[in-house]
Amino acid sequence: MPRLIYVLKNEAMPGLVKIGLTTDTVESGISNLSSSTGVPLPYECHFSAEIP
Numbered sequence: 001m002p003r004l005i006y007v008l009k010n011e012a013m014p015g016l017v018k019i020g021l022t023t024d025t026v027e028s029g030i031s032n033l034s035s036s037t038g039v040p041l042p043y044e045c046h047f048s049a050e051i052p
Contacts, residue, residue, distance in 0.1 A: 002023070003021060003023055003052075004025075004048050004049065004050055005048065005051050006021075006026045006029070006047065007019055007046050007047040008044065008045055008046065009043065010041055010042070011044075012039050012041045018033070021051075026045050026048045030042065030044075030045060
């Protein structure tokens with residue numbers, strides 16, 4: 001199963017980044033973070049890469 005490392009940013013939180021690792025899609029993670037945390041703007045992926 002592929003693993004992805006990713007870097008997310010959110011305009012509502014300047015200067016902060018979310019760095020994570022997932023076996024799901026980055027889009028799924030963005031959707032979960034953006035809807036469940038109550039942030040006013042959705043996260044945006046600035047980097048992702050598959051890792052062994």
